[in-house]
Amino acid sequence: MTDPGKTENADSSGVDPRLLEILVCPLTKTSLDYDAQRQELISRAAGLAYPIRDGIPVMLPEEARELDQS
Template identity: 40%
Template sequence: MDKKLLNIIACPICNKKLNFDLIRKELICEFDSVAFPIKDGIPILLRDSSYPIKKR
């Protein structure tokens, strides 16, 4: 994931910073405990595409 892009994009639900999970290849919003998939290198930042994650 491009670090410049990570500095620009935000969670579409709460507008907070997203973290990149290198192992799962997804973007994580720790605040909302949701993940957003990355398909073919493109982050899918739609509410409907998010899925819940366990708090870490």
């Protein structure tokens, strides 16, 4: 029996892969890369990494981390 509060297609981060397919950067409207190790969604166009907290992508630019320029 499965837990009704869980999405069966969610990966180990708890983020539904279908959600990851449709999310875009709120600033540039470009696609995002998923970094499973750091639990972030990367916008290369904006140079930002949006955190995923408790399985929920936080798509606020003020919460994003600037990508290293190196």
